[in-house]
Amino acid sequence: MKSSPHRVRDVMTHGVVAVGRDARFKDIVERLEEWKVSALPVLEADGRVIGVVSEADLLPKEEFRDSDPDRFTQLRRLSDLAKAGAVSAEEVMSTPAVTVHGDATLAEAARIMAVRHVKRLPVVSAEGILEGVVSRGDLLKVFLRPDNDLADEIRRDIVDVLFPAPVEPVHVIVKDGVATLTGRVGDPERIPLAARLVRGVEGVVGVDCRLAVADTG
Structure with a gap:
């Protein structure tokens, strides 16, 4: 791709x-x-x-x-x-x-x-x-890039790198250029970094980062 x-x-x-x-x-x-x-x-x-x-x-x-x-x-x-x-x-x-x-x-x-x-x-x-x-x-x-291409790139170059072993799968959905990330991860400090990196992907119009920190207690 x-x-x-x-x-x-x-x-x-x-x-x-x-x-x-x-x-x-x-x-x-x-x-x-x-x-x-x-x-x-x-x-x-x-x-x-x-x-x-x-x-x-x-x-x-x-x-x-x-x-x-x-x-x-x-x-x-x-x-x-x-x-x-x-x-x-x-x-x-x-x-x-x-x-x-x-x-x-x-x-x-x-x-x-x-x-x-x-x-x-x-x-x-x-x-x-x-x-x-x-x-x-x-x-x-x-901004004409297909939503599927954007989602694939976000998963491959950002999600899989920042969250190689999430507590539960991180889901990436892109619709009309707006990327939505959901799931639970172990490192809270990486959540704002993920949002910033996704925003920097060429063709992304906006980011809705709904990642949550897993409850380890």
Whole structure:
């Protein structure tokens, strides 16, 4: 049985659309529309990611198309005004690109997206070569894992390890991603640990830990 996909490379999209630094503004817009994405990696000829051009990078051209911003706006929106006059990917892209490595955990990728306010991350090798793209939707794929797979993993990797000789069998039931543990065990200190480990299994939505301590008196 396949264990939880803990790494970005397990869920990323391998077929990636990208543009070169000389790509023209209109070509970028057409590529975004054609592939139904909100951002594109910008590559050097050797495949290294040097930036990302997103819809947000392109919008200033429309925002300032027929406006004459005052000096305060010019100073405050200097970068956006420069992008409004851009005609190529090199001029309009955000750089350096916010990227992630394929061996990063899904939690690490999610944290980068949240902190940097991006929806997609180019996945790069140690040399910065583009290997794929991971999106918010890709990170959510783990929640599509079948309940039976989750239950099997919890039994094998957590319950059987923490409670090799329970006082009575520990039962694991997963329904709609919520894992319920019942049974009686001898070591009370391992109960909260079990709940924490189950919560960390990729695809688990919630944990209902009903394990009880056996009465040895």
